[in-house]
Amino acid sequence: MTLTSTENARRTDPAYQVFLLLRTGFTIAPILFGLDKFFNWTVDWTQYLAPWINDIVPGSAQDFMYFVGVVEIVAGLTVLVAPWIGGFLVAAWLGGIVVNLLTNNPPEYYDIALRDFGLFLAALALGRLALAFRTAQVRKAATAVEPVHRAA
Secondary structure, eight states, rough: OOHHHHHHHHHHOOOHHHHHHHHHHHHHHHHHHHHHHHSSSSSSGGSSSSSSHHHHSSSHHHHHHHHHHHHHHHHHHHHHHOHHHHHHHHHHHHHHHHHHHHHHHHTHHHHHHHHHHHHHHHHHHHHHHHHHHHHHHHHHHHHHHHOOOOOO
């Protein structure tokens, strides 16, 4: 496979490399963490659920973790296929996680909330980079198409 000069330039562009790193990370991590919500391999996830959230969602805390797992898997897959949407979806989800952690037995989980705030910022960066690269790709495709002229 031979790369065009545009493809080669893109692959050597530091911004595009950052985009690929973020896209890879925000595809794999949510899927893995989402799967872990079903099996609790790494931790009992229910301990991180703020009591006020547990009081308003139906079912048990573990039932809610199953829902969380599905959302995280879907978010990771969205980043894979549509990062310009998935980046912002993951950012919104992380924003909700930060609020949950800040309100769950303060200040016990403030350190984790701070880490997830950093991930929130990285997910926003992914969404912004994805939009920029998608816009450039759409513009390039639009200019490559020759206009159709109709006879009068």
